[in-house]
Amino acid sequence: GENVEQHPSTLSVQEGDSAVIKCTYSDSASNYFPWYKQELGKRPQLIIDIRSNVGEKKDQRIAVTLNKTAKHFSLHITETQPEDSAVYFCAASKNSGGYQKVTFGTGTKLQVIP
């Protein structure tokens, strides 16, 4: 099955700096890559996603890049703010028997230091 590895597990940055979280996946059939943000004690929420026919997607301070050849995708947060502090999960999804099967990474705890 699909295996998604996520690094680093923890990340501390100064407010205003950039943060990068990287994920790799194993199954070349994966075609959808969402990123979820989970604040402490709250539910995961989608912040950005990318499909396999796109190399990069940006939404204000957040961007995601995808390298299908290398099976890598990354989340980039620029001009970090304290409210960006949370756990971020990447995921890879592929069609399995007519249904999209989603596999999550293990999460990155991001701390933005004011």
Add this chain to the structure above:
Amino acid sequence: NAGVTQTPKFQVLKTGQSMTLQCAQDMNHNSMYWYRQDPGMGLRLIYYSASEGTTDKGEVPNGYNVSRLNKREFSLRLESAAPSQTSVYFCASSEFSWGDTEAFFGQGTRLTVV
């Protein structure tokens, strides 16, 4: 609009007890999911229901059963709780197959088995 609602939010069980976690969504979504979240392991799929009347095993189904009661409700049952089932449980739903459409999470149920 409540979205995805889970009950209870917290529960303590003794080993061998049974319980049912309830989940309801008011977004008229077809697909529903149950995940467990453990430290350092991300979110792992227990069971899912692609549409009303169907359920399928996910990555970690042992020790659990599910019922898709109707289009709105998807319950998770622990027949004989074990300490290894101590976890945070999340229900989620999506309009169609996740990957084609966004999935929305409930607020989670923190279960402790002693």
